[in-house]
Amino acid sequence: MTAVQETTRPGAAVGAEHRARLLEGMARAVAAKGYADTTIADVVREASVSRRTFYENFADKAECLTALYESASGNALAVLRGAIDRQSDWQAQLEQALSAYFGALACNPVLLRTLFIEILGLGMPGLAARRRVNQQLVDLMLEVINQRTGESRGAPLHPAMAVAVVGGINEMVLQSIEQGRAGALQELVAPSAALLRAAISADF
Structure with missing residues (x-):
């Protein structure tokens, strides 16, 4: 040393x-x-x-909030990625990963509001930070779905549909926060999985 x-x-x-x-x-x-x-x-x-x-x-409180947002989002994404079992059926992978992701969000309600509401108070910089995180989610979704092998390969997921799915999931989480149901995010696993299956089946 x-x-x-x-x-x-x-x-x-x-x-x-x-x-x-x-x-x-x-x-x-x-x-x-x-x-x-x-x-x-x-x-x-x-x-x-x-x-x-x-x-x-x-430099200022906006930079601090952005750093908080990116750190917390990165942790949630790491939980999501870590919950993916490549040996399992892709639909089982999907539900396991979504359950882990929503669990990670729900376990810290203090951060949850920051991730989905307060970050937008930064205006364009906050929106840009949110888009970067959303794109990471989109990229992971495309990676998992479109690298399926064997009999379960099925139709690919179009990038535009992946964006739509991430946006839909975000809106469901936001609605849960607004309704005071942030602790019940596991209820979103089934509709989120159904949304993704519909997106894969879409004739795009």
Whole structure:
């Protein structure tokens, strides 16, 4: 191990911890007050760090919220990908993955509102961040469905239909949040799976 490694690793670890605490602080502040009314003072108070530490990590609160959104979305996507069993029938894979994905979302209601509502308060930057995440979901869906082999291969999923499915699932989650049913997202597994099967069968 070099001297540079010895001196930089502790600092990097502290920096990563501060960043994680700021993201958690942003999540709690936004959950309590909404993004529009959340200030940097709220975030640093929730995170128990200084304002200086905030600006060492983020240019402004919009950048912090975007980072929170991308981190939480990345975690949910990792859960979704990890739940896919390539050895199983693709329809079983689909339901297992959707169940895991909705479970990951429902287990943290504080973040759920941020992921589906507050991010849009950023305007175009928030919309762009959401589109990037949606595209990752679309790409994964196309990968799993269109790489089927053997007798279960069936019809391919068109990219435009994959976009429509992701949009439909997002709207169902949003409706659940608005109705105060964020803890019951598992109810969306069956309609989401049916939506995807219909999209695959569509004559596009």
